[in-house]
Every structure is written in C-alpha cells, then in structure tokens.
Amino acid sequence: MTTRQYAITLRRREHSHLTLDDLALHADLHPGLVEQFVEFGLITPIEREGAKVFFDPSAVTRLRTIVRLRRNLGINLAGVSVVLDLIDKLCALQRENESLRSRR
Secondary structure: OOOOOOOOOOOOOOOOOEEHHHHHHHHOOOHHHHHHHHHHOOOOOOEEEOOEEEEOOOHHHHHHHHHHHHHHHOOOHHHHHHHHHHHHHHHHHHHHHHHHHHOO
8 A cells, every 4th residue: 555645835825815794803893884984994905806805904903993992082983084194194103213213
C-alpha cells in the first residue's frame, strides 16, 4: 500500500472584507441601521460588486464609535459626522507628528 503525502498551503487574505450583514453582526447592529449610516456617509464601503457592498474590518470600530456618540452623548447624525471628521483629522495629525519625531 502506497501512502500519499499532500502539502497543505494556508492562504490568508491580505485584507479581509466584511459584507454589510457581517459588519452589522460584528457591531451588534441591525443591517438596516448600518445601511442608514452608509447612506448618510458615516461609513464608506471599500468595494462594490453589483448590489453587494464590502467594508474594511476597521468599520466595526467606527460603527461602535457612532453608536457610543449617539447613545451616550445624544448626538444626532449630522453632529456625529462632524465629530468623526474631527477624530479623523486628529488621528492624521498624530500620525504626522509621530512621523516627524521619528526623523530626528
């Protein structure tokens, strides 16, 4: 009897994508609410295939921030948009500051 050997190759996607339903599940939200956030421009899909949209896994953290701003602080969607924009700008400035400090 001959024994066969097979090589097993594990492949991992560089960037995994989440469907709208997967994103909603990970953020513990209803998919319809996530769709509203997309329509309002609070989160942006990274890819579209026909009617399907795909998101970066980091969108889960952004959704949790949106929910926290709305529930805990009572901020409406327009206000959430402003706060998220300010957070994004602050993070970009922090990265730039770290980059400049590392050049010294």
